[in-house]
Amino acid sequence: EAEVAQSPRYKITEKSQAVAFWCDPISGHATLYWYRQILGQGPELLVQFQDESVVDDSQLPKDRFSAERLKGVDSTLKIQPAELGDSAMYLCASSLEFGVNAEAFFGQGTRLTVV
Amino acid sequence: AQRVTQPEKLLSVFKGAPVELKCNYSYSGSPELFWYVQYSRQRLQLLLRHISRESIKGFTADLNKGETSFHLKKPFAQEEDSAMYYCALSDRGTSYGKLTFGQGTILTVHP
Known part of the structure; x- marks a missing residue:
């Protein structure tokens, strides 16, 4: 069964360093999401792509976060510089449908710890 | 802005007992509601969505627009239902x- 792949699974970085996460969505899924999940809370959308275009990045802290999906397939989320408050689970998801009823398929996530 | 509230962080029941996981939302328009579930060591996955009107693994959820609720219910809980459940809009x-x-x-079903 096709799954969303994310790497690395775990990342420990020092504050002020740069960190990057990678996501490979399910083949054929044009919509890709990056969510951040702080411990004890539900996931919160950071950015959404439709193919290579950003359709929602209203919650992305653009002074330090960036995301790209250059060929409309895999995606990279970068943080520079990392801050202690960025420690969280970063989830990537993809969907075949585009719209309000779309089912999102999630990856295993990257657990980031900033020290 | 929309908001989803799940008032119970933890819910424990015994096997065979009914279970209801509460979800309330605030939204001025006409939302679509979902329940996602995460079993131990597995990824987050869709359990059911309102538009499908179906029962999945014995779970159902009814959208009550008057009370702005979308509670998840199962008449007889099983141990394998133990998991983290998220309501989403x-x-x-x-x-x-x-x-x-x-x-x-977090739902825990005791034997």
């Missing part, structure tokens, strides 16, 4: 599939 007006999640409820 998708905004018809402005989103393209973006989900707003509640904080989640």
Whole structure:
């Protein structure tokens, strides 16, 4: 069964360093999401792509976060510089449908710890 | 802005007992509602969505627009139902599939 792949699974970085996460969505899924999940809370959308275009990045802290999906397939989320408050689970998801009823398929996530 | 509230962080029941996981939302338009589930050591996955009107693994959820609720119910809980459950909302007006999640409820079903 096709799954969303994310790497690395775990990342420990020092504050002020740069960190990057990678996501490979399910083949054929044009919509890709990056969510951040702080411990004890539900996931919160950071950015959404439709193919290579950003359709929602209203919650992305653009002074330090960036995301790209250059060929409309895999995606990279970068943080520079990392801050202690960025420690969280970063989830990537993809969907075949585009719209309000779309089912999102999630990856295993990257657990980031900033020290 | 839309908001999803799950008032119970933890819920414990015994096997065979009925279970209800509460979800309330605040939204001015006509939302679409979902329940996502995360079993131990597995990834987050869709359990059911309102538009499908179906029962999945014995679970059902009814949208009550008057009470702005979308509670998840199962008449007879099983041990394998133990998991983290998230209620989520998708905004018809402005989103393209973006989900707003509640904080989640950890359900434990005791033998």
